[in-house]
Amino acid sequence: xxxxxxxxxxxxxxxxxxxxxxxxxxxxxxxxxxxxxxxxxxxxxxxxxxxxxxxxxxxxxxxxxxxxxxxxxxxxxxxxxxxxxxxxxxxxxxxxxxxxxxxxxxxxxxxxxx
Amino acid sequence: xxxxxxxxxxxxxxxxxxxxxxxxxxxxxxxxxxxxxxxxxxxxxxxxxxxxxxxxxxxxxxxxxxxxxxxxxxxxxxxxxxxxxxxxxxxxxxxxxxxxxxxxxxxxxxxx
Numbered sequence: 001x002x003x004x005x006x007x008x009x010x011x012x013x014x015x016x017x018x019x020x021x022x023x024x025x026x027x028x029x030x031x032x033x034x035x036x037x038x039x040x041x042x043x044x045x046x047x048x049x050x051x052x053x054x055x056x057x058x059x060x061x062x063x064x065x066x067x068x069x070x071x072x073x074x075x076x077x078x079x080x081x082x083x084x085x086x087x088x089x090x091x092x093x094x095x096x097x098x099x100x101x102x103x104x105x106x107x108x109x110x111x112x113x114x
Numbered sequence: 115x116x117x118x119x120x121x122x123x124x125x126x127x128x129x130x131x132x133x134x135x136x137x138x139x140x141x142x143x144x145x146x147x148x149x150x151x152x153x154x155x156x157x158x159x160x161x162x163x164x165x166x167x168x169x170x171x172x173x174x175x176x177x178x179x180x181x182x183x184x185x186x187x188x189x190x191x192x193x194x195x196x197x198x199x200x201x202x203x204x205x206x207x208x209x210x211x212x213x214x215x216x217x218x219x220x221x222x223x224x225x226x
Contacts, residue, residue: 031212042218043202043219048212099214100206101146101163105150105158108156
């Protein structure tokens with residue numbers, strides 16, 4: 001069964017901490033995405049990557065960065081966590097040219113910044 | 115105007131009722147249409163996928179696309195408490211465009 005695995009289900013971090021969210025997929029997908037999901041706002045795209053070492057800003061990249069050193073792994077970095085970054089973070093992937101058939105999502109990481 | 119509009123609900127129905135969900139969109143280039151189901155504290159999972167206009171049925175689920183009206187629907191027949199979830203619509207232009215446009219999601223509660 002194909003999988004997107006997010007390293008943590010729940011995280012609690014302090015304001016100002018550097019936070020790393022990890023995502024690994026085993027489907028050899030080229031495209032990987034990071035979203036945050038908030039009540040009433042839906043899914044909002046933070047960053048995406050279409051190849052190793054490539055990245056593109058999504059709709060809300062401010063306060064975030066990403067790293068993709070290997071095809072299967074896409075990391076989201078909060079350089080200095082703030083309380084307004086408390087959210088559900090979802091990683092997704094799809095093969096190149098196959099987005100029309102949908103993404104595969106991870107189970108999500110619920111991040112609380114205190 | 116947002117690219118995809120979806121009434122967030124919540125929608126409460128008694129067990130056995132028909133659930134009707136819909137999304138409207140503004141981009142006439144969308145050709146591929148999806149519905150995702152998301153249980154509480156989980157990631158979305160692909161439920162239904164359709165291409166262009168028409169209907170698609172899978173068990174108790176039916177997806178409809180009306181491209182002329184820019185309107186898609188999901189129907190759940192004989193709803194069960196296990197159908198309680200948030201349902202998100204998503205759509206794509208295809209042709210190598212790797213981004214999906216999502217609706218905000220509609221929370222459904224099926225009451226036993």
